[in-house]
Amino acid sequence: MITLSVLxxxxxxxxxxxxxxxxxxxxxxxxxxxxxxxxxxxxxAYRNLLxxxxxxxxxxxxxxxxxxxxxxQGKYSDAATLFAHKTVYTPKQQTIAxxxxxxxxxxxxxxxxxxxxxxxxxxxxxxSLARFKSVLxxxxxxxxxxxxxxxVRRYLRDIEKPPPPPxxxxxxxxxxxSDQGIGSDVASRILEKAQQDESSLMRQIPRSSKAPAKESxxxxxx
Numbered sequence: 001m002i003t004l005s006v007l008x009x010x011x012x013x014x015x016x017x018x019x020x021x022x023x024x025x026x027x028x029x030x031x032x033x034x035x036x037x038x039x040x041x042x043x044x045a046y047r048n049l050l051x052x053x054x055x056x057x058x059x060x061x062x063x064x065x066x067x068x069x070x071x072x073q074g075k076y077s078d079a080a081t082l083f084a085h086k087t088v089y090t091p092k093q094q095t096i097a098x099x100x101x102x103x104x105x106x107x108x109x110x111x112x113x114x115x116x117x118x119x120x121x122x123x124x125x126x127x128s129l130a131r132f133k134s135v136l137x138x139x140x141x142x143x144x145x146x147x148x149x150x151x152v153r154r155y156l157r158d159i160e161k162p163p164p165p166p167x168x169x170x171x172x173x174x175x176x177x178s179d180q181g182i183g184s185d186v187a188s189r190i191l192e193k194a195q196q197d198e199s200s201l202m203r204q205i206p207r208s209s210k211a212p213a214k215e216s217x218x219x220x221x222x
Contacts, residue, residue, distance in 0.1 A: 022052070023049065023052055026045065026048060026049045026052065027049055027062070029045055030042055030045035030046045030048075030049055030062075030065065031065075033045055034065065034068070034069060037072075039069045039070075039072045039073045040069075040073060042065075042069040043066060043069040043070060043073065046062050046063075046065050046066035046069060047066060049062045050062045050063060050066065060087055060093060060096065061096075063082055063085055063087070064082075064083075064096065064099075064100060066082060067079045067082035067083045067100070067103065067107075068103070070082065071103065071106070071107055071110075074110075076107045076108075076110040076111040076114065077107070077111050079103070079107040080104050080107035080108050080111060083100045083101070083103045083104035083107060084100075084104050085100075087100075098135055098138055098139065101131050101134055101135050102131070102132070102135050102142075102144070102145060102148075104131050105128045105129075105131030105132045105135070105145075105148060105152075106128075106148065108124050108125075108127050108128035108131065109124070109125065109128040109148070109151075109152050111124050112124035112125045112128060118159060121159060122156065122159060122160060125152055125155060125156045125159070126156065128152050129149065129152045129153060129156060132145045132148050132149035132152065133149065136149060
């Protein structure tokens with residue numbers, strides 16, 4: 001009977017342990033795909049991880065990383081939705097909350113750039129500006145948020161200003177070219193920032209460790 005009791009106890013603990021190990025392997029696979037810039041496959045891997053996940057804390061990281069994978073594929077609207085997910089963050093996860101807010105601002109700005117209708121552009125840029133403002137209210141020294149806030153604010157000012165009076169000749173065509181140039185300039189500046197420092201744009205969740213290291217914007221979340 002002692003042997004049977006031990007066996008039953010072992011089985012009871014083995015089943016959830018196997019699930020934990022399987023989720024851990026899935027996370028390693030998803031992270032490796034993201035590291036290799038295979039963002040499409042990483043997206044699916046994170047979706048699978050979310051479906052199989054049993055721990056709320058792990059779901060926060062998986063959802064965040066899925067949003068990052070979507071962003072890197074240019075799926076800005078979907079990424080913004082995930083970054084804005086109504087998650088109840090613990091006190092220890094407030095840094096993650098600010099990073100998600102920052103990235104939501106980026107995703108909204110890129111969605112605005114891609115939008116063709118002026119009112120839609122304006123709406124998205126206003127929402128983006130509000131996200132960066134919220135980040136700065138919680139951390140006034142955030143340099144990246146300051147830069148992106150100013151970029152979006154200037155673009156919003158340009159698209160909201162009254163159109164110039166009509167003129168003869170090629171004036172209207174020149175104005176159209178100028179307006180297109182503004183959008184292209186904003187897009188190139190944000191994209192260049194992403195290429196130069198991807199981890200600064202996509203602020204990742206820092207690895208957990210016994211002795212927390214000083215946070216660096218070059219750190220990834222895995």
